[in-house]
Amino acid sequence: MFNNILIIGLGLIGGSILQGIIDNRLADNLYAIDFDKSVIDNAIDDKLITNGDNELLTLARTDVLKDCECIIIAVPAFAVKNILEQIKTAISHKLLPSDVIISDTASTKGNILKDAFAVFGKLPPNLVLAHPIAGAEKSGFMARNGALFKSHKLIICPHDFNHQNTVDKIATLWQALGASVDFMPADKHDEVLALTSHLPHLLSYALTFQLAKDEESLNIFRYAGGGFRDFSRISASSPIMWHDIFLANKQAVLKGLDNYQTILNQLKSAIENDNSDDLLETFEIAKNAREHFGRLLVEKEKLKNSS
Amino acid sequence: MFNNILIIGLGLIGGSILQGIIDNRLADNLYAIDFDKSVIDNAIDDKLITNGDNELLTLARTDVLKDCECIIIAVPAFAVKNILEQIKTAISHKLLPSDVIISDTASTKGNILKDAFAVFGKLPPNLVLAHPIAGAEKSGFMARNGALFKSHKLIICPHDFNHQNTVDKIATLWQALGASVDFMPADKHDEVLALTSHLPHLLSYALTFQLAKDEESLNIFRYAGGGFRDFSRISASSPIMWHDIFLANKQAVLKGLDNYQTILNQLKSAIENDNSDDLLETFEIAKNAREHFGRLLVEKEKLKNSS
Numbered sequence: 324m325f326n327n328i329l330i331i332g333l334g335l336i337g338g339s340i341l342q343g344i345i346d347n348r349l350a351d352n353l354y355a356i357d358f359d360k361s362v363i364d365n366a367i368d369d370k371l372i373t374n375g376d377n378e379l380l381t382l383a384r385t386d387v388l389k390d391c392e393c394i395i396i397a398v399p400a401f402a403v404k405n406i407l408e409q410i411k412t413a414i415s416h417k418l419l420p421s422d423v424i425i426s427d428t429a430s431t432k433g434n435i436l437k438d439a440f441a442v443f444g445k446l447p448p449n450l451v452l453a454h455p456i457a458g459a460e461k462s463g464f465m466a467r468n469g470a471l472f473k474s475h476k477l478i479i480c481p482h483d484f485n486h487q488n489t490v491d492k493i494a495t496l497w498q499a500l501g502a503s504v505d506f507m508p509a510d511k512h513d514e515v516l517a518l519t520s521h522l523p524h525l526l527s528y529a530l531t532f533q534l535a536k537d538e539e540s541l542n543i544f545r546y547a548g549g550g551f552r553d554f555s556r557i558s559a560s561s562p563i564m565w566h567d568i569f570l571a572n573k574q575a576v577l578k579g580l581d582n583y584q585t586i587l588n589q590l591k592s593a594i595e596n597d598n599s600d601d602l603l604e605t606f607e608i609a610k611n612a613r614e615h616f617g618r619l620l621v622e623k624e625k626l627k628n629s630s
Numbered sequence: 631m632f633n634n635i636l637i638i639g640l641g642l643i644g645g646s647i648l649q650g651i652i653d654n655r656l657a658d659n660l661y662a663i664d665f666d667k668s669v670i671d672n673a674i675d676d677k678l679i680t681n682g683d684n685e686l687l688t689l690a691r692t693d694v695l696k697d698c699e700c701i702i703i704a705v706p707a708f709a710v711k712n713i714l715e716q717i718k719t720a721i722s723h724k725l726l727p728s729d730v731i732i733s734d735t736a737s738t739k740g741n742i743l744k745d746a747f748a749v750f751g752k753l754p755p756n757l758v759l760a761h762p763i764a765g766a767e768k769s770g771f772m773a774r775n776g777a778l779f780k781s782h783k784l785i786i787c788p789h790d791f792n793h794q795n796t797v798d799k800i801a802t803l804w805q806a807l808g809a810s811v812d813f814m815p816a817d818k819h820d821e822v823l824a825l826t827s828h829l830p831h832l833l834s835y836a837l838t839f840q841l842a843k844d845e846e847s848l849n850i851f852r853y854a855g856g857g858f859r860d861f862s863r864i865s866a867s868s869p870i871m872w873h874d875i876f877l878a879n880k881q882a883v884l885k886g887l888d889n890y891q892t893i894l895n896q897l898k899s900a901i902e903n904d905n906s907d908d909l910l911e912t913f914e915i916a917k918n919a920r921e922h923f924g925r926l927l928v929e930k931e932k933l934k935n936s937s
């Protein structure tokens with residue numbers, strides 16, 4: 324599919340993309356950057372990559388990236404801007420082709436568009452924003468999984484100046500990794516993700532924090548049944564990554580949180596006032612919606628197992 | 631263990647107790663009451679119970695309960711008071727022994743103590759409150775599982791007038807069903823459960839409701855990743871049962887909710903003001919607590935599989 328691909332950030336996501344590309348033989352040569360040099364050394368030792376370094380410009384100066392066709396940036400959202408600056412420098416020094424496709428994996432998109440605009444003074448036609456809706460509580464290269472994206476959604480957020488053929492190439496790459504690709508504008512993406520992913524994490528962190536603060540927390544955990552177990556699982560996720568996401572998607576998260584607090588207050592006064600009808604109606608609507616969602620999940624699992 | 635046991639309410643919990651007693655041969659004769667007569671008929675047809683009816687007094691008048699040693703009430707919390715009244719009537723008509731042990735399975739305890747006091751004018755020494763910390767999203771007799779309580783906690787809330795030997799008998803019964811028995815006062819029980827079980831359900835219902843209300847809910851569900859999946863699983867639970875629980879445990883739930891809202895507001899203003907330190911500290915504490923809880927769960931699973 325590609326001759327030369329560079330992955331920047333060999334964590335869970337970058338590592339899984341690397342592994343998936345290898346498992347599916349989607350590129351001839353793979354290069355990688357990670358500021359944790361030991362990860363790069365391991366990847367070279369294990370013959371997973373042709374070459375790599377802890378700094379983009381250091382690697383680029385060895386001239387190995389002159390024919391690089393595609394860069395995938397898989398570092399935390401707040402580190403993307405600096406990477407884009409390094410890419411710009413490398414291009415201007417002809418260490419990278421000027422038409423190299425640049426893509427990312429960040430969980431928030433509005434901020435990446437802003438960063439790209441700030442760095443390049445425009446939105447580069449070959450910059451394709453992508454977000455895999457897949458993950459794990461574990462992070463880091465050792466947790467990589469070449470099948471991580473199989474039967475999961477991958478959202479591409481095309482911008483107004485994108486060349487259609489570069490968008491197509493990134494879509495094809497993700498499809499080859501097993502993902503099902505959808506398209507939506509960056510602002511819509513950020514709103515949807517605020518509700519379906521960012522808000523649940525915030526609510527889960529808050530409750531686990533509340534229990535942890537309790538004097539008898541140990542005692543309480545001992546009695547925590549299935550409710551708390553499932554609810555709190557996601558609060559074991561990476562604090563730094565989620566800190567970044569909440570700040571990167573501040574506006575949409577705060578809007579979702581406002582609406583959530585309104586609903587919570589309504590439930591609170593329904594409990595205070597023994598308003599059974601309101602409680603039952605809310606719970607029924609939620610139950611039906613969850614059952615509908617459950618059916619979607621079952622279909623997805625079937626798809627995954629049959630493919 | 632017992633010659634004659636009566637179970638009132640053959641739903642998920644009552645049905646699982648029945649099945650567990652049969653599987654472990656813990657009683658000679660089993661009787662049951664459920665106001666859904668078809669459930670009783672099925673249980674008789676399948677030879678699971680010796681006899682049963684849809685009304686306690688109807689069954690008692692046939693004189694089969696004269697030697698009943700133990701009654702387990704497994705109906706929704708709000709229906710318990712009426713059952714206690716029927717038991718009182720049956721005892722006064724000598725249709726039930728005056729020293730029959732009465733136990734329950736309700737998820738809230740303060741309210742049951744209040745009901746018992748209202749009905750009997752005192753707390754009967756042979757009334758032992760118990761709460762199995764186990765369950766499933768499914769409800770009803772068909773969802774029963776004789777191993778449901780295996781390696782799960784069972785909390786007994788002794789009251790000041792309990793006879794120790796009746797408490798011991800109920801503890802022994804639950805241990806024989808595989809549960810690990812703990813003791814705590816009813817008010818402490820209600821506080822702990824408000825935080826570890828009731829609050830998570832309320833928060834989950836609220837978020838699923840919020841998503842269901844969204845115009846593009848279908849679209850949003852399609853992108854709901856693991857975060858929302860786990861978080862929302864419990865909002866498929868029975869609306870009526872949870873309505874009952876929130877009202878029955880109103881005080882403790884509202885107190886827990888108040889504290890939760892304070893934490894949520896702190897997180898909100900930390901996001902608004904880019905207060906990274908506060909966010910990271912909260913998330914770190916939550917992550918550590920969840921990992922600690924995860925280890926407890928793993929130990930529990932091991933125990934379950936080894937026993």
Ligand SMILES: NC(=O)c1ccc[n+]([C@@H]2O[C@H](COP(=O)([O-])OP(=O)(O)OC[C@H]3O[C@@H](n4cnc5c(N)ncnc54)[C@H](O)[C@@H]3O)[C@@H](O)[C@H]2O)c1
Binds near residue numbers: 338398402
């Ligand atoms: N983990 C998930 O569930 C998930 C899902 C979808 C998208 N994402 C997004 O993918 C990106 C990567 O996430 P992850 O889970 O793989 O994180 P991770 O912490 O597992 O890995 C990040 C890697 O990037 C490296 N790195 C950080 N800054 C760097 C820099 N300036 N230069 C070079 N390397 C750098 C780190 O050393 C690490 O190896 C993030 O933007 C995240 O929001 C994550």
Ligand SMILES: NC(=O)c1ccc[n+]([C@@H]2O[C@H](COP(=O)([O-])OP(=O)(O)OC[C@H]3O[C@@H](n4cnc5c(N)ncnc54)[C@H](O)[C@@H]3O)[C@@H](O)[C@H]2O)c1
Binds near residue numbers: 705706707738766
């Ligand atoms: N399901 C759980 O996860 C769980 C866990 C622990 C405790 N509990 C508690 O156990 C009790 C039973 O819960 P469940 O999940 O088995 O509910 P369920 O809905 O599965 O079953 C309740 C049964 O009681 C019967 N019933 C209701 N009112 C009655 C009455 N007045 N007389 C006779 N029968 C009556 C119903 O027909 C039904 O068969 C509740 O108090 C609940 O709070 C439930």
